[in-house]
Amino acid sequence: MAMAQDVQVSVIAEASQMKQSSIAALQDDTRVFKINKNIQVLKVVFSNHYGFDVAGHLYLPANFDSAKKYSAVVVSGPFGAVKEQASGLYAQELASRGFVTVAFDQSMTGQSGGARRDMASPDIFTEDFSAAVDFVSNLKFVDPEKIGAIGICGLSGMAITAASNDVRIKAVVTSAMYDMSESISDHYKGEYYTDEQRLIVKKHLAAMRDAEAKHGGLIRGAHEIAVDAEGKAQTFATMFPDKLPVDANPVIKDFYGYYVGRAYHPRAINSNTSAWDSTAPYGFFNFRLMDNIKELSPRPVMLITGDKAHSRYFSEDVYQKAAEPKKLIVVKGATHVDLYDQMDKIPFDEIDGFFRANLK
The missing domain is CATH 1.10.10.800 (Arc Repressor Mutant, subunit A)
Structure with missing residues (x-):
């Protein structure tokens, strides 16, 4: 415990000079998945360019060494979820594999800021990903040239859209993808x-x-x-x-x-x-998330879905629209929600290998 506290103090001290962000010990741990006690977690807050404070959890790899330079991955989703749920599980698992990760609540939801609560915006949620990159790329122990993003379910479209224009994001993974602009503005239940x-x-x-x-x-x-x-x-x-x-x-x-x-x-x-x-x-009727998807190339995207997922067609549709390099993984026996938290269904080995190959 003493060693963990020493690392936390060191990270907090090193980040204390960062503007418009804060790092503190995680006092009230309400995560709903099985906790890996080898992975240290800190509470972080950073501002996006619209002035919203975005709340997140910073996960540090096992045997963390602040003198090293790590690859980093920013994670959010599903739509209407919080960082203590699926995004935190993904962040923790990747931290156990050696990545610095940040799972964050979308603006106006969870612990993130916004006087208007439980409002959604394709534009602001996309900006949240770039704000998370602002944060991790300025940590002394993160290599700013080795940053990836994961969008789960309804935040997948925002992760891809952010990466299409924010070239600091070198690779993108989506899991159980929903294109929320299409889902909200074009149809209901697939009709x-x-x-x-x-x-x-x-x-x-x-x-x-x-x-x-x-x-x-x-x-x-x-x-x-x-x-x-x-x-x-x-x-x-x-x-x-x-x-x-x-x-x-x-x-x-x-x-x-x-x-x-x-x-x-x-x-x-x-x-x-x-x-x-x-x-x-309103925002999803006004703005479409996949308009610039071809501009993601030559940075790669990997789309993960299940063969029993009702949302499978979103991943397959986006795979057709995207330029190379791209990869589609269809997990046998997996439903949409299985990819939120079922460790035997989520292909973490493939996610790990994808980021290792492309964050270099």
């Missing part, structure tokens, strides 16, 4: 909107904005909006019911088992059963 349905959804969003302006604050609502047979927009104020019906959709059961069950965390939007701000879809 694409007709022009008439899109107009109905836009009118619903306009009504929500007007209601929030009159109300003076957040009104909860669905981030993906269905249109029923009568032409009415369908929304909800909570992500999940207190108890799922016996005949619930298997995909919903999978999400519920993770967020409300084994990985429950009170700060996660998806766990605390409250929905997003009802106007959150």
Whole structure:
């Protein structure tokens, strides 16, 4: 324990000169996955270029030596999750393999800043990845030429978009990918909107904005909006019911088992059963995340999905759009949510090898 404390003091001291960021001991550990006691974790806060304070956890490799220069990986996702869930698990595992890693909460969610809470933005969430790179690239024990990014589920599109323009990110991995701009603005549950349905959804969003302006604050609502047979927009104020019906959709059961069950965390939007701000879809109608994907090349991307994942088509679609070098891994027997925390399904050996080969 004394050695761990000495390392923490050393890292905190070395980082004390960094502007617009802070590093401190992790006092209240609420991570929901199995903790590797050989990996030290520090609480960090850094600012993005929109002025939001982004909260994260900095993971240090086993036998950490502050005199060395390490490769680093920044991690976020899923959409509506927090760093104490899947992103922290990925960060911890890569730290156990020798990488310095940072798992972070998206702006306006979790412990990250923002007067407006539980709001989503493709632009700001993309900026959060670059802000995380700002932070790690200025740590004395990180080689700024060896930085990668991982986006899980709904943050995959932001990780790719950030890397398409931020050339400091040398390689990108996505896991259980969702392209949230396509998912929110083009279809619901895989069924694409007709022009008439899109107009109905836009009118619903306009009504929500007007209601929030009159109300003076957040009104909860669905981030993906269905249109029923009568032409009415369908929304909800909570992500999940207190108890799922016996005949619930298997995909919903999978999400519920993770967020409300084994990985429950009170700060996660998806766990605390409250929905997003009802106007959150606006940005995803305005901006598309994959427009510049070909500009990622020649930096590589690896997309990981499961052969049983309902989201598989997102990874396959992005794989077709991306230029070389690129790699698609389809994990046999894996559902979408399996890739959040099932250690026998997440291909960490391939992720490790990918970053080792490309962060050099």
